[in-house]
Amino acid sequence: MADDTVVRFEVQDGIGVITVDYPPVNALGPGVGEGIVAAVEQGEADPAVAAMVLMGAGRSFIAGADIRRFGKPRATPKRRSYDALEASSKPVVAAIHGYALGGGLENALCCHYRIAVPGAKVGLPEVLIGILPGGGGTQRLPRLIGPKAALEMIVSGRHVPAPEAKALGIIDEIVEGRDLRAEAIAYAKRIATLRPLPRVRDMTVKQADPGLFDTMRQSIARRARNQKAPYHCIAAVEAAVTQPFEEGLRTERRLFEELENSEEARALRYAFFAEREVARLPFLPKDLPLPEIRTAAVVGAGTMGGGIAMSFADHGIPVKLLDASPEALARGMGRIRDNYAVSVKRGSLAQAEMDRRLPLIEPVESYEAISDCDVVIEAVFEQLPVKQEIFAKLDAAMKPGALLLSNTSALDIDAIAAVTRRPEAVAGAHFFAPANVMKLLEVVEGAKTAPATLAAAMKLGRAIGKISAYAGNCDGFVANRSRVPFNIEQGLMVEEGALPEQIDKVMVDFGYPMGPFAVNDMSGLDVSYQTRKRRAAADPNYRGLPIPDRLVEMGRKGQKTGAGWYRYEKGDRTPHVDPETHRIIREVAAGMGIEQRSFTDQEILQRLLFSSVNEACKILEEGKALRASDIDVMWLNGFGFPRYRGGLMFWADGIGAREIYNQIAAWHQRYGARWRPAELLRRLAESGGSLREAQSPKSR
Ligand code: T1G
Numbered sequence: 001m002a003d004d005t006v007v008r009f010e011v012q013d014g015i016g017v018i019t020v021d022y023p024p025v026n027a028l029g030p031g032v033g034e035g036i037v038a039a040v041e042q043g044e045a046d047p048a049v050a051a052m053v054l055m056g057a058g059r060s061f062i063a064g065a066d067i068r069r070f071g072k073p074r075a076t077p078k079r080r081s082y083d084a085l086e087a088s089s090k091p092v093v094a095a096i097h098g099y100a101l102g103g104g105l106e107n108a109l110c111c112h113y114r115i116a117v118p119g120a121k122v123g124l125p126e127v128l129i130g131i132l133p134g135g136g137g138t139q140r141l142p143r144l145i146g147p148k149a150a151l152e153m154i155v156s157g158r159h160v161p162a163p164e165a166k167a168l169g170i171i172d173e174i175v176e177g178r179d180l181r182a183e184a185i186a187y188a189k190r191i192a193t194l195r196p197l198p199r200v201r202d203m204t205v206k207q208a209d210p211g212l213f214d215t216m217r218q219s220i221a222r223r224a225r226n227q228k229a230p231y232h233c234i235a236a237v238e239a240a241v242t243q244p245f246e247e248g249l250r251t252e253r254r255l256f257e258e259l260e261n262s263e264e265a266r267a268l269r270y271a272f273f274a275e276r277e278v279a280r281l282p283f284l285p286k287d288l289p290l291p292e293i294r295t296a297a298v299v300g301a302g303t304m305g306g307g308i309a310m311s312f313a314d315h316g317i318p319v320k321l322l323d324a325s326p327e328a329l330a331r332g333m334g335r336i337r338d339n340y341a342v343s344v345k346r347g348s349l350a351q352a353e354m355d356r357r358l359p360l361i362e363p364v365e366s367y368e369a370i371s372d373c374d375v376v377i378e379a380v381f382e383q384l385p386v387k388q389e390i391f392a393k394l395d396a397a398m399k400p401g402a403l404l405l406s407n408t409s410a411l412d413i414d415a416i417a418a419v420t421r422r423p424e425a426v427a428g429a430h431f432f433a434p435a436n437v438m439k440l441l442e443v444v445e446g447a448k449t450a451p452a453t454l455a456a457a458m459k460l461g462r463a464i465g466k467i468s469a470y471a472g473n474c475d476g477f478v479a480n481r482s483r484v485p486f487n488i489e490q491g492l493m494v495e496e497g498a499l500p501e502q503i504d505k506v507m508v509d510f511g512y513p514m515g516p517f518a519v520n521d522m523s524g525l526d527v528s529y530q531t532r533k534r535r536a537a538a539d540p541n542y543r544g545l546p547i548p549d550r551l552v553e554m555g556r557k558g559q560k561t562g563a564g565w566y567r568y569e570k571g572d573r574t575p576h577v578d579p580e581t582h583r584i585i586r587e588v589a590a591g592m593g594i595e596q597r598s599f600t601d602q603e604i605l606q607r608l609l610f611s612s613v614n615e616a617c618k619i620l621e622e623g624k625a626l627r628a629s630d631i632d633v634m635w636l637n638g639f640g641f642p643r644y645r646g647g648l649m650f651w652a653d654g655i656g657a658r659e660i661y662n663q664i665a666a667w668h669q670r671y672g673a674r675w676r677p678a679e680l681l682r683r684l685a686e687s688g689g690s691l692r693e694a695q696s697p698k699s700r
Contacts, residue, residue, distance in 0.1 A: 007035025
C-alpha cells in the first residue's frame with residue numbers, strides 16, 4: 001500500500017490519482033519517493049486503472065529532493081520513483097502547478113506526459129546549491145528539448161515559466177481550467193490507450209553544435225570561478241550526447257557523488273537555509289495583526305529613492321514619489337524610465353512589463369498627496385537635520401497606522417523617531433544601492449519601534465522581493481558596521497606597503513566580482529572623503545586615511561574623473577595600474593613616517609576578513625544582530641561575498657575560531673586597540689564552538 005500519510009492514491013473514473021502531500025512545498029522527504037513507487041505499483045496492479053496522474057497537494061507539484069537530507073546518511077530505496085514511473089505499463093501524466101523543480105521535474109520527466117497550469121514553473125536548480133540533477137535530469141532533458149536548451153537550463157538553474165516550458169517541449173499542454181485534478185483526469189482518459197508509451201529515455205538526443213560544451217565552459221569561466229558544480233553540470237549533459245543512456249546515468253551519478261558533500265555544496269545549502277531563517281524574529285509575539293500594505297510613498301527622488309520606488313512597482317504595489325524640487329522629481333522619473341528602458345533593451349524585461357510598472361510610480365509634490373499611503377520610506381540626504389525635518393512633516397501628514405520608515409544607512413533611528421508623536425511607527429529600512437537590484441533590506445529596530453511595525457517592515461521587504469534582515473540601532477547598524485573594519489584595514493595596508501592592485505587581486509581570486517579599490521573608484525572616492533571629514537570634525541581622535549584624502553584633493557575621485565586608485569581611458573571603465581598612485585602612496589606614507597613593507601596574499605585576506613569577523617562577534621554580543629547566519633546573509637546579498645563560500649562567518653568556521661582568535665590577539669599586541677578580540681570570539685576559541693551558529697541573547 002502507498003504511504004498514505006505523504007502520498008495518497010485514489011481511483012476516479014478509471015484513473016489512478018497519485019497525490020504527494022508533504023507540506024510546505026512537497027519536497028521529496030522521507031517516505032515520498034517510496035510512496036510514489038507504491039502508488040504506481042498499486043495502479044498497475046488494479047485492472048480498473050487505465051492510466052494515472054501524478055500531482056502535488058497544496059501550493060505546488062514537487063519542489064525537489066529534501067535539501068535538509070543532503071550530507072546526512074540516506075538509505076538507498078529498493079526502487080526509485082523515477083524508475084517506477086518510467087517503467088509503468090500504464091501511462092502516467094504529471095499535472096504541474098506551482099513548482100516542479102529538481103527531483104520534482106525529474107519525476108515528471110519519467111512520466112509519459114506533462115501538463116501544467118499557466119502560472120507553473122519548472123527547473124533543474126541543483127547547480128544553485130552546488131550539486132547537479134541526480135535523478136536522470138541531465139540525461140532526459142537533453143533528449144526532450146535538445147542539448148543546447150537543456151545545457152542552458154541546467155547550468156543556470158533558472159525557473160522556466162510554463163508557457164516557455166511548453167515551447168521548449170517540456171510541457172505537452174497548458175491547462176487553463178481552474179481544477180487541475182479534473183483537467184488531469186480528463187487528459188489521462190484521452191491518452192489512456194495510446195501506445196507505445198512515450199518514454200523520454202527512448203528519445204534520440206539531437207546532435208550538439210560542435211563546441212557547444214566548450215563554449216559554455218568559456219562563457220561561465222568568470223562567474224563559476226573556484227566552483228565545481230557548473231562544470232560538472234556541463235560534463236553530465238555532454239555525457240547525454242556522447243554516451244548511451246544507462247552509461248550517461250552512471251556518469252551523472254558519479255559526478256553527483258563528487259559534489260554532494262563538497263565545501264561549495266555545503267556552503268550553498270547553508271546560504272539557502274540562512275536566507276529563510278533570517279525572516280524569523282523569535283522575540284516577536286506570534287501571529288501579530290499587521291497593517292495591510294496596499295500603497296506606498298517614497299520621499300526623495302534621488303538614485304536611492306527612485307530605486308526603492310521601482311522595487312514597489314516591480315511587485316505591483318502603487319507608489320507615489322515625492323520630492324520638494326520639481327526638477328529633482330523630473331530627473332528622478334527620467335532616471336526610472338531610463339533604468340526600465342535599459343532592461344528592456346538588454347532583454348531582461350519585456351516592454352509590456354515596463355509599460356505595466358511605470359504607471360504604478362506617480363510623481364507628486366506635496367505631503368498631502370501621500371497622506372493616505374500605508375507606508376512611506378524616506379530616502380533623502382544622509383544628514384540628520386534634513387531627515388528630522390522630513391519626519392516631522394510625515395508625522396503631521398500621514399494617516400494613523402502608516403509605517404514611517406527611513407532608508408538611512410547609519411543615522412540614529414531614535415533621533416529620527418523622536419521628532420514624531422508616533423515613534424512606535426518608525427523603523428529603519430536600509431536598502432543597498434542599486435535599490436531596485438540588491439536583495440538585502442536591513443530593517444532597523446528603534447528603542448520605541450512597535451513589534452507590529454518591525455514585523456510589518458520585515459514582511460514588506462519580502463513583498464517587494466528583498467531579503468529582510470533584522471538590525472539593532474547602532475552606528476552603521478549591522479551590515480555596514482561589520483564592514484567598516486574591512487575598509488579600515490584596506491586603507492591602512494596601503495599605507496604599510498600593500499598596493500591597491502595586489503589587494504584587489506587577492507579579493508577577486510577569493511571570489512569577489514571586483515576588488516575593493518576598483519569598487520571605491522566606481523562609487524567615487526569623494527563619498528567616503530566627506531564622511532571622513534565629518535567624523536574628523538566631530539572626533540579629534542578620529543584616525544583618518546590621508547592617502548585617499550590626497551587622491552580626492554588632487555581631483556582623483558575615481559572613474560568619474562578618469563583617475564582614482566587606478567587610471568581610466570576615456571569612455572572605458574577598465575582599471576589600469578597607475579604609477580602616479582604608487583608615487584602618491586609612497587609620498588604620503590613617508591610623510592606619515594610609515595615604513596613600507598611587502599605583504600603576503602594570506603595576510604591581506606586575513607587582515608580584511610578577520611577584522612570583520614571580530615566586529616561581527618561584537619555586534620552579536622551587543623544583540624544588534626540575532627544570528628551570525630543573518631550577518632552572512634547580509635554579506636552575501638549586500639556586499640557580493642562569494643556565495644559558494646557561504647558567508648563571512650561560514651567561511652571563518654573553515655579556519656576555526658581558535659586560529660582566528662590567536663591571529664587577532666597577535667595583531668592586538670602589534671597594532672593596538674582596534675584589534676582587541678571580541679569576548680564572544682575568545683569564548684568560541686576556548687570552546688571550539690562554531691562562529692556561524694553563534695546567536696545573540698536577543699535571538700532566544
Ligand atoms: N528541501 C527542503 N526544504 C525546502 C525545499 C527543499 N527542496 N524547498 C523549500 N523548502 C522549505 C524552505 O526551507 C522553507 O522552509 C519552506 O520550504 C518554504 O520555502 C535529486 C538532488 C520551491 C521556489 O532547489 O527554490 O532535487 O523556512 O520560503 O519562496 O536531482 O523553496 O518554511 O521552514 O523558499 O515560495 C532541488 C529549492 C533540490 C528547490 C518555493 N530543488 N526551493 O519558494 O518558499 S535538489 C530546489 C526553492 C534535487 C534531484 C536533486 C523554493 C521554492 P521554512 P520558501 P517560496
